[in-house]
Amino acid sequence: MTGTPTLRLTSFAHGGGCACKIPAGELEDAVRGLVGQTGPDVLVGVDDGDDAAVVRVHDDLAVLSTADFFTPVVDSPYDWGRIAAANALSDVYAMGGRPVVAINQVGWPRGVLPMELMTEVLRGGLDVGTQAGCPVIGGHTIDDPEPKYGMAVTGVADPNRLLRNDAGVAGMPLTLTKPIGVGLLNNRHKQTGEVFEAAIASMTALNDVAAREALAAGVTAATDVTGFGLLGHLHKLCRASGIGAVLERSAVPAVDGALDALAGGYVSGGTRRNLDWVRPHLSVGPGVTEDDLLFLADAQTSGGLLVAGEVPGYPVIGHTVAGSGIRIS
Template identity: 45%
Template sequence: MKDSASTPEPVRLTSLSHGGGCGCKIAPGVLSELLAGIPATQPYAALMVGNETSDDAAVYKLNDQQALIATTDFFMPIVDDPYDFGRIAAANALSDIYAMGGSPIMALALVGMPINVLPKADIAGILQGGAAICAQAGIPVAGGHSIDSVEPIYGLAAMGLAHPDQIRRNSDARAGDVLILGKALGVGILSAALKKNILDADGYKAMIDSTTLLNRPGATLGGLNGVHAITDVTGFGLLGHTLEIARASGLTAKLRYADLPWLAGVQALAAQGAITGASGRNWASYGEHIMLDPSIGGTQQALLCDPQTSGGLLVACAPDTVTQVLDIFQSEGFAQAAVVGELTEGPGQVQVA
């Protein structure tokens, strides 16, 4: 019989939330409805990037040499380890700065925690994990805001800088551009497997290694004339974020399923049913704009819509810049960076062969 005075069982972070990571995002179709009545931002002359094309961050021109990049990102736990959760959330938030072609300069912590449920040591671990990633990025966590909430929530409001000419919008892709993906896919599948207690130690390590790898190449890629557009693949899945580039740029994106990089074990886990609910919600929101080859089945469709947390950069670049882009990714430790498709003239849609 267990002693009533013994140490209580540890609280699983993922048991305290109804969703996790970027899978918590409001579905793109619903989000479009919510934002439909928001006034346009065009009258502000110095605002280089607002909400008009669902880009990764807002950008405000300070002067001829500097543009301020601002973003915020937060979510509920995707893993049970507090320190890992903090690291993942911070890396995910900073990714939006890199996706605009900039470098982060400062962050503020956004913290909502069930104070009477979650041990204070766990909350401290989350904050320490976030601070560690910011230190790795060379920036301070200079403050923030906290509340007592029902579910654990953590993230950052992040700011960065870039030369105005280095800002890479999702609307500037060109016909003939090649699409390069910086990280392997499948984070949502691995997180679903973790919740089902079917993810092994190697799978967990692969998930942590991917989600805590800072998308630093974005700051360098923004300085290449041949790089025309960058975004990061997060909660709307590869199809959703590719569609954002295609629609914003007035082009058709063509992806090759066979060329997509996957984290180890992801496709087998998906076949076992380790699929998030967000995958289905994503497809319901934008599936009418996607043309899938008949050979692509339901499991593959779910993989293409799989929400990525702290996912890779998706880069649209001129064909003669491909080798340079891949070399930059490789030099920063992105071993699975790969060419996955191209952009052509045509309606704003995505085709997958």
């Protein structure tokens, strides 16, 4: 069900996917006074903006908790459900955990969109949960003028083998486990109705294998690449770890069709806000264009893992360094 239906879900949303996130700078200002929720068993809180909260319940068991939802990113309700579920589960994988239960979160304009479409959204989420071995049991729905869907996910992990965004050290390669550019294709889809199978395949692919392989490689620092773009999430990892990074533009893979969408000007407002936020922390080498920066800041939905360490089989796109900021060559 990846064809474009007659009734276009994306036309009912002001934004799409993780591009509809509140801008990073505004969000950090809003929660600045809410940090510091600490305790001996709170292993990861809100302080560094990591992917999920982590609380230790036993010496060898930690519980992870996260929630993620967004407006339609594609017009197919089934694919939207799959993408949103994969995106929510990704937060657990990005911490090195295993999802064990999820519940749905739905906002639906019940007098405007048929309930049968909501059923298809939920079916897509259930199918991805089944693929992940994570039961999807119940949830919460509201009557909402704008359709929204996602999940709250609970996971488990070994507290001594977490992937964290504050555990990076200088001198490590940077590995990216999915190509970027789905935000450009999603924006083009919203404006034209064209369907991009490569983008859907990327967004519905789970990060479970990449997370297991990162742990097997001895990695301790990682995050996933979602609404704040590759540059935004790399900046957050570097800031939390007290390091800098060098990023090689030519080494960053693009989803098929993304660079054509970039050339066509299909850049979302969320991507431009990402670049505005991170630009003060960038040092740009000769030959790196504004379009290159917009590509690197592209607001991803259900992106891959960004790993401070080498994971065999995935491209190395740069390396961490002592100091601060991001140098792009």
